[in-house]
Amino acid sequence: MYRKLLERKGYFFLGFIALWYALSKIFFDKATWELGIADNTSFTNVVGDAAGAISGNRTHSPFFVYFFNPIRLFINGFVDIIRNLIATPSNGHAAPTIGWLGVIAILAFITLATSRIRMAILVITFLLGCGALGMWADTMDTLAMTLAAVLLSLAIGIPCGIWAGLSDRVLKLFTPILDLAQILPTMVYLAPLALFFMIGEASATIATMIYSVPISIRITSHAIRSLNFSPVEASISMGATKKQTLSKVQLPMAKQMIVLGVNQTVMAALSFVVIAALIAAPGLGKPVISALTIQNTGRGFVAGLAVVLVAIMLDRATSAAAMKQKAFIPPTESEKRRKRLNVSIAGAVALGATIASHFVTALGNFPDNFDIATPISNATNSFVNFLVNDVSFLTVGFKDIISIRVLNPIEDMLARAPWFMTLTMFVIAALVLAGKRIAFLTFVLLSAIAATGLWFDAMITLTQTIVATLLTMIVGVALGIWVGRSKRADSLLRPFLDAGQTMPAFVYLVPILGLFGPTRFTAIATGIVYSIPVVVKIVGEGIRSVPESMIEAATAAGSNVRQIITKVQLPASKRALMLAANQGMIFVLAVIVIGGFVGSGGLGYIVIMGSSKPELQGKGLVAGFVILLLGVAIDRVAQAASRRA
Amino acid sequence: MKLTSRRKIALASSVMISAFAMTATFQSSSKAADCGTWGIAMHAWNGYTASAQVVTEVAKAQGCTINQSTLTEGGTTYDAMEAGTTDVIIEDWGGGRWQKWTDRGAVVLVGANGNVGKIGMFVAPWMVKKYPGITNSKNLNKYASLFKTADSGGKGAWFEGPPGYTTIGEKMIKANKLKFKAIATGSEAALISTITKAEKNKKPALIYWWEPSTLFVKVPGLDKARVNFPKNDWSDAAKASGLTDYPATPLEKLATKKLMDSGSVFAKIVKNFKWTNADQNAVAADIEGGMTPEKAAQKWIKAHPAQVKAWLA
Structure with a gap:
């Protein structure tokens, strides 16, 4: 039937x-309403005038002076701190505060501390790979931009996610907005953002966040919601307050999922690298875009390869960290001790390398004498x-x-x-x-x-x-x-x-x-x-x-x-x-x-x-x-x- | 346990000591001069890259730190200058579209850079011999059917310039009463690939292009393949029915007021920078031949010490 x-x-x-x-x-x-390329309609004229009025008011309208401009300056400052640390030469110095050797050492150390030694070796290899492709500075800019966007995304996404995880009403309120943010083609919100936050790092960071915050909210709330209910019930029945239950039971249990959310947030932010270059985001997007406009596929491919290396590296490292939260058999005392020793030795080496890379220019700017990018x-x-x-x-x-x-x-x-x-x-x-x-x-x-x-x-x-x-x-x-x-x-x-x-x-x-x-x-x-x-x-x-x-x-x-x-x-x-x-x-x-x-x-x-x-x-x-x-x-x-x- | 922790400390301290020892010997002596840190916008076309790179290299030699940022031309870059993201446009074609920004004061017009831009429409060079008179706009309609493609809706395909560039294709088609349709191409790369393939395979093509450019070296005969349109007649404004051709444009430099008021060497270089289409083509050709922009710019600078010195005066 x-x-x-x-x-x-x-x-x-x-x-x-x-x-x-x-x-x-x-x-x-x-009645097709076909419009010439350079023709406006009365509606687009109205919007154009409004946009003109907005950009004309950026220096003195209270909306800008007390709302948009402070946000822009805060984000710009935040991004610049990270960029000065690893990407751009800081004042009166030939290299960034932390040079290439230091960056590799620190990232390898973090990976080692959060997962396994194999992962740390992968991180070192891939970072050296980006450097050998002649893309070190751009890679660092991309890392800095990604890091800034991810930190800000998590700062918003995790609290909102917990809130939506605990309250049905909030989830209902968020869902349509989250849906919208994820189906929106990225090119669409660059221009309106630039109108309010101007062309530069702030707009690029916010554009990235529009894409990555929803993912972080979604996974966090899902993590809280998919918990086994009995421990939560037990905690409440034992007289724990809501706050205690959240911090002592729900969050620790949801930890693995939340770290997975970090992984997804990082990947979302990274997928924005190239398109954000259209509004002057520094990083690997720049060579890709300029390769498109002057038709040098090879150069674009090399930069794209660096994007892929960074993506695989961050994906593996963060998902390995997430997997580690899952281990149910607690490590023995001697295992713990050995790990602690390894980590502290690595930490000391990383510290030394970082300090060295700050003072020695050769360890600060990536050497450009072995060039695999050209072939x-x-x-x-x-x-x-x-x-x-x-x-x-x-x-x-x-x-x-x-x-x-x-x-x-x-x-x-x-x-x-x-x-x-x-x-x-x-x-x-x-x-x-x-x-x-x-x-x-x-x-x-x-x-x-x-x-x-x-x-x-x-x-x-x-x-x-x-x-x-x-x-x-x-x-x-x-x-x-x-x-x-x-x-x-x-x-x-x-x-x-x-x-x-x-x-x-x-x-x-x-x-x-x-x-x-x-x-x-x-x-x-x-x-x-x-x-x-x-x-x-x-x-x-x-x-x-x-x-x-x-x-x-x-x-x-x-x-x-x-x-x-x-x-x-x-x-x-x-x-x-x-x-x-x-x-x-x-x-x-x-x-x-x-x-x-x-x-x-x-x-x-x-x-x-x-x-x-x-x-x-x-x-x-x-x-x-x-x-x-x-x-x-x-x-x-x-x-x-x-x-x- | 005791032993290991002692080993740890020993290791850490030895690393630190060696690090500081190296510091003492290697401490970098580079101290930035008072030129400061400035930004220059990088637009897509090769000629622009040549000019901007030469300015960058000259400034770097004076101790300036120059950040190049890839930006689309026009509004995007003016906005970026207003936001303080970048400071200089070394070649702007936009005949006054910066007005709103210069009126607001953060962006100032610095003056002509010596290059003269001439946009036009070009047929694939092999067609010039085969179809006599094709470079006269009056004859274009006769050949319109040759230019038909699957995308041009039964008319001849008129491959228009990239979205940010000065384009008046639809107006020209109308004013010259042509049986052509303006096709959006999107980027310089799209135009290059269209004309080089058309020339190689002896296929018809009509594209938007401009001088100064090194494409004239890459596609021999292109300079003779420009379609000649009647000049815009502005003598009687009432009679002038529409734009029939692109005018020749002196290309302009723009900069932030902040830079020009700073008294920095970089401001001086930007103000004085001036060169000819031939100069730009020489550097652009080297870049297109596979040299990095840095090396190509250095080569030109080495060969023209007097000219560079004049910019610094």
Whole structure:
């Protein structure tokens, strides 16, 4: 019965899309609200004037003098303290206060104290690696920025997380804000932040925090909530106050999860390194961005490699520290003593190295006489040249097929039809797929987009997001099935998936640009590369969690491999597939916006343009807001649809 | 236990003693002169890098500490200067878009840097011979269909400059009544890859580009592939219907008021810095040839001592 209904729904949808397509052909290029690149609407003009008024008031309005400026100065000061310590030469000194040897010694010491010696060796090797790549100073800037953002994030995130962990009301209040912060493409809030906190370290730090604080709140509250209730109950029944229960029972029990939260916060902050360089954050993002604009893929790759090294190092070190909290067998007295001795020797060595690195310039500034960056960068460049010159005839052909057969028809349907028609069709689709409530929400969000006057560009961006998500799902599900079914495939692909998730998208933007030229498809291809790892991981996990007994039963009934996949494993992991599609789409949207740098046009291009051209500042801000509306609409519909599935 | 803790102390103290001993012998003698620490904005294009790097190297030789920060041009950088994040723009193309910031006082216009910018539209050089008259804007429509791509909606593709650069493509298309569509490219890299590939594979392309630039060395014949548009006619403001071409722009230097009032050597260097398009191209070509910006700048400085001395006077 249910199956039949679903099949009928399928037919309905085919018919619906055919009707939509036909209508869009009939009313082609009418009431599209297409806007010239340099044209403003009355609404964007109003926003532009408001932004102008805000930046004009930064020196004397009380809001700035007593609120924004103190925050900015405090964060700038905080970041500068850390940077002077490890990254930039301090006053009257040729090297930072703590030189390279000292930094390596201290970090290795901290790792040793919180986990194992193997981890400390890994930290030393990776830091030396960053130095050998010629990226020491930028790596230190990145570490300093990350450290500042993480400390501030935890200072806010852990208390808020505990609060949300203890009170349902607070959690309910936080949840929508946290959801929003996580689906918001990062490019979107750079410009508004810069308006209030100006271009510089403070804005970059706050932008990073917007991304990392929610994660820290979420994991902390989850840690408190997932505790076994009986010790808590016992503590209360023994007459402990709420405060005592929290500090003596709940927090110690949740410690491991909270340290895991630190790990996730660090990773979130690190993923922001490159994009924050757009608002003058010092660090590894700078060489990546400039490699994009002057097309030196090799240099960008070297910097990207350093980002990956730092990411792996921080990930391993912090998760090892989290694992250590888990050990249930208490160490013996002699083990404890040995460890204490090792740690104190290491501490003494680290102290000595730190002091030495402060006074000896050779130990302060990383030596630049062994250079592995140039060969790596040259090799990358010649590989990319080979791709661009000898493979691109294939890729350009593929690009043209997708552009003409898929991209253009969908763009005709969504963007080049009358706006009210597209809007109506979307609301009907949401009604059938996700129900009345979501349909109403879709109506409100899309109407808001139409009201801004950027409807056409929003539809261009949406088209690219849809096409990229479709392609991602085709490749991602295939790989996910493979990974889910074979352990070998999993261990073969995992390093690539991990690297793909930490490598900043800007790094592979340039080679993809070489392959496809400045076109909409370049942005789509980048979006696919960026979102495939998360789709593969979710789908693989879904396939793997299908109960063994179901597969055995199917095999016993004589099903072949294809039948097992299509009739058992895929239907049973339907939820995972829907989740993958949802996540994939949010990831894709974030990158399609960055695609404004390589010819995607649409909202991303307007955001980038708004940050440079004062006369289009308002339009850029509005475009950012429209991306936000689009993201929320996509996320809500996809989630509701997956709940129904 | 006793032994180990004694060993610990011994180890720690020996490390410290050796550290301090080294201090005594190696204590760095570098004492920064009173130039101070200043910032210079780094914009994306190669020519800019050349100018900014030369200024940086000259200032460093005078004992200044110079922080280079990668920033997109225009509003972003003016904001950064107002915030104190950076102090100097050595080459600005924006003909007055800094007005709001200079009016507020934190940013000041320092003067021309000697370079003259000329933006224009260029076809792939091989087309000049094959399609006679293509560099005359009047003939462009005749060839428009050659430039069609999957992205240009049935018209010729007009590859527009990066989002932050001065671009009037849509206005030019309208004023010159062309059957072209302005395509957003996004970055200098996108334009370079478009024109070099078009030239190599003998495919048509029409791109936004500018002088001074070293792309003219990399893509031979590009200088003869500029499309000539009718000059903007401002003689009768009422008659002028729209912008038909980019005007030649003297490029400007901007700096923070704080720097210019400081009396620092760096302020003097920024104020006096002036060179020609040929100078900039020489340094930019070295950078593009694989030299680091530092080395390329040093090379030029060594070869032009008189000019550098004049900036310091």
